[in-house]
Structure formats: structure tokens, C-alpha cells
Amino acid sequence: MLTAKHKVGLIFFPAFDWCITPDHPEREERLLYTRDQILEEGLLDVEGIEEYRPFVAEDKDILRAHVCVPSVAARVTESHRIAVGGTMLAADLVLDKKVDRAFALLRPPGHHAMRIVHGSRGFCTVNNEAIMVEHIRHRLSPKTRIAIVDTDAHHADGTQDIFYNDPGILHISIHQDGRTLYPGTGDVQERGGPAAYGQTVNIPLPPGTGDEGLLYVMEKAVMPILADWEPDIIINAAGQDNHFTDPLTHMNVSARGYARLTDMLGPDIVVLEGGYSIEGGLPYVNVGILLALAGLDYSHVKEPVPQPTQPPQVMGQIERITETVMRAWATRDQVDRSRLFGEGEYFQRHRAIYYDTDNLLEEQRELIRLCPDCSGWRLIYSKASGYYSSLTSRGQIAAVVIPWLACPKCRAEAEDKYELIAKEGRCRQVFLQDVARDAFTNWRK
Numbered sequence: 001m002l003t004a005k006h007k008v009g010l011i012f013f014p015a016f017d018w019c020i021t022p023d024h025p026e027r028e029e030r031l032l033y034t035r036d037q038i039l040e041e042g043l044l045d046v047e048g049i050e051e052y053r054p055f056v057a058e059d060k061d062i063l064r065a066h067v068c069v070p071s072v073a074a075r076v077t078e079s080h081r082i083a084v085g086g087t088m089l090a091a092d093l094v095l096d097k098k099v100d101r102a103f104a105l106l107r108p109p110g111h112h113a114m115r116i117v118h119g120s121r122g123f124c125t126v127n128n129e130a131i132m133v134e135h136i137r138h139r140l141s142p143k144t145r146i147a148i149v150d151t152d153a154h155h156a157d158g159t160q161d162i163f164y165n166d167p168g169i170l171h172i173s174i175h176q177d178g179r180t181l182y183p184g185t186g187d188v189q190e191r192g193g194p195a196a197y198g199q200t201v202n203i204p205l206p207p208g209t210g211d212e213g214l215l216y217v218m219e220k221a222v223m224p225i226l227a228d229w230e231p232d233i234i235i236n237a238a239g240q241d242n243h244f245t246d247p248l249t250h251m252n253v254s255a256r257g258y259a260r261l262t263d264m265l266g267p268d269i270v271v272l273e274g275g276y277s278i279e280g281g282l283p284y285v286n287v288g289i290l291l292a293l294a295g296l297d298y299s300h301v302k303e304p305v306p307q308p309t310q311p312p313q314v315m316g317q318i319e320r321i322t323e324t325v326m327r328a329w330a331t332r333d334q335v336d337r338s339r340l341f342g343e344g345e346y347f348q349r350h351r352a353i354y355y356d357t358d359n360l361l362e363e364q365r366e367l368i369r370l371c372p373d374c375s376g377w378r379l380i381y382s383k384a385s386g387y388y389s390s391l392t393s394r395g396q397i398a399a400v401v402i403p404w405l406a407c408p409k410c411r412a413e414a415e416d417k418y419e420l421i422a423k424e425g426r427c428r429q430v431f432l433q434d435v436a437r438d439a440f441t442n443w444r445k
């Protein structure tokens, strides 16, 4: 009998009774063949690979990472709550030392879900990894240093949004260049907010990138950056749509390439994100990842269809991107932040966010208090409506965010502002997100 070198907890939740539409790429069958493949390969008989049942997440778990408009109940289904609960369980298994590593093999995915949730974007409603991160900090300490390495082919714009001003998080996203794929963002120059500048690391790769290119950036960029930052916990948001058979993307990565990546990274927790090659990709990639996590031989994992080679011109581009990323990382503390974020009391950003799954357009204005003593409290004004209807047709909401380790002055200012906006009554709803006190209140007109 095979014995795993590292004890692995597997949490499997295919959400067979939930889909966006029956013929949607993010559909029920996504994990069907994977399940068969794992059983056929006898992986559940391996000593040290244990299966665990997910639990159902509560409102509070979700509210640590999100502001759901108008409420959690209005935005998420039972399937979302189980996917979130399964991801949280993966963290619990590792924190409680029941296993060395955990693999949350579940759907619906989450990495396009941003802090404010008016609906679904990129097949995501709530962000499984982000909720797990807040769960970990809630259980351990807000000072726990957590790195998220997102290896989905799409830019992890939701995760980036949630943590872009969070000094406790290092977020690395490797993805197909946004100029060639949804959601269009993820340029090297997107490097984080005033309190966490440089800790958002984007590595956009050219279409056609295969194992060679992906493993090159792992070795030359991701691993050195991690070694430098020294996280306590490494999470891999393991989207599998870089696979060469994926119908939505244009990459050439194999199951063995993914397994090698997992082997190099040595993540504590792996969470499935995208991946839409139901029969030709996912079963092999998942088996590869599981074997690598367990410290078992993955060299025999092979798809029935041959892998195309990486086009020759791609490697030069990847080398140049890697150089740019590493230069940006090395000089992140030398950048004059007042030039980027101003010298006033607040840094302000305006954004238009499109929810492709629900065809909503959100208009958002965010203010971050530039505070020398903490990462600064935040005020977000947001409104969303159907793309073709007027943006003013639904009222604006406001969200006041008190970050982990907020200084007393920021906390007091934030609490006052919440009361004031509620009293003014110009917003339809006002939310207060206070992770440190684990308190999430909201005022409604």
C-alpha cells in the first residue's frame, strides 16, 4: 500500500445541484470525471490521504471579507455556503494539525468576487480564499503572514481588490495577459494600495505559455519573492484553466506542469478555482496536484491527448516580464508613495466594475485614510444597476471598513463616519465592517 509523505485532507464538493445555466462552462459536471479519476487511481486508498465533509458557512464568515448588498441571504445560495465552508475546513484541518496539507476541490469558484458584492462576476459570487484568510486571522492572529499564489489563467481581480491595501497579505497572481483574456486587469504596474504597496504582484503571461514558461516564473519570481517575504501560510488558488485543452483560455500547461508547480510551491492549502476542460483537463490536473501535495510520484500522470509545444517566441517575453516583476519587487520600498497616493488625508480611487455573469455595472468611489499608524480606515460609496438602465435608478450604498490592527484614531473616525452617514440618510444602506471586533452591522433606510 502507498503511503503519503505529507498527510493530505481532501474536501470534495461538486455542487451537483447548482449551476448558472445548465450549458454554462462553470457547470455541475466539472468535477464528475475528476471524482472518477481519483477513485480509479486508488488515491483514496493511499495511507495519509483522507477525505473530509465540508460544513455550511454562516453569514458572519462571509461578512469578514465581503459587504453583500443588500444582504448575504440575497446574494448566496446553499452551494456557495458549502464551498466557503469546505474552504474554511481546509484551513481548520491544517491549523488543527489533523493533516499537513489540504486540498479543497470544490465549486462554485470565487476569485473574481470583490469586497463589495452586488451580484456575480466571472462565475464568482463570494471569494472562498479571502473568506478563509479572514477565518485564519480570526482564529490565529491578525499578524499571521499569509501568501496567496493564484495560478488560475484569469487574473484574480477579486482577491486583489480585497487585499490590495492589506499589509498582512502577499498576493501573487500568475495569469494569461489581461489584454487577451477576461477580466482584462492584472498588469505588472498594479502593485497595491498605500499601506501595502508592492505586495500585490501580477505576473501576466503571453498566450501559448506552457510548462516551461510557467515553471520559469515559479523558479525565478514566485519562489524568490516568497523566500524574501517569509509567509507563515501559503495558499494556492489553483485554477486549472492554463491547461492546454481548456476551452476558455489560450495556454499550453499540462497536468504534470501543474503537479511540478505544486511540488515547488509546497502550499499548505490548495483551493480549486476555474478550469473548464471537464474531461480532458481537470481529472488529470487534479490527480497531479493531489499526488504532488502528498509527496508521491506524479511523473506518470498523462493526458490522452498530446500537449502542444510552447511557441518559441514566448520564452523571451516571459523572461522580460520576470525581470520587470523582480525589479519592481526589489525596489518596492524605494518608491515615493506620496507621489502615487498623494499627501492629503485620503487616497481616492474611482472604478467602474462590470459583473459579466449578472450584467450589472457598479460605480465605486473608495477613500482610504492615509494614516502613519495603521493601514487606514476606508469608506466606499457604491451603486450598481443593470447595464442598460440608468446608474442612478438604484440608490447608493456606503461601506465603512475598519481594517485589522486599526489605530484608535482611525477606529474612532470610522465609527463616527458610519453614524453620520446613517443619520444623513442619503444612502440606501450603510455597512460597517469591523473584523477585529468581528462585528458587522448595517443601517437601512
Ligand SMILES: [Zn+2]
Pocket (backbone or CB within 6 Å): 152, 153, 154, 239, 241, 273, 274, 275
Ligand atoms: Zn479562470
Ligand SMILES: [Zn+2]
Pocket (backbone or CB within 6 Å): 371, 372, 373, 374, 375, 376, 377, 406, 407, 408, 409, 410, 411
Ligand atoms: Zn490609523
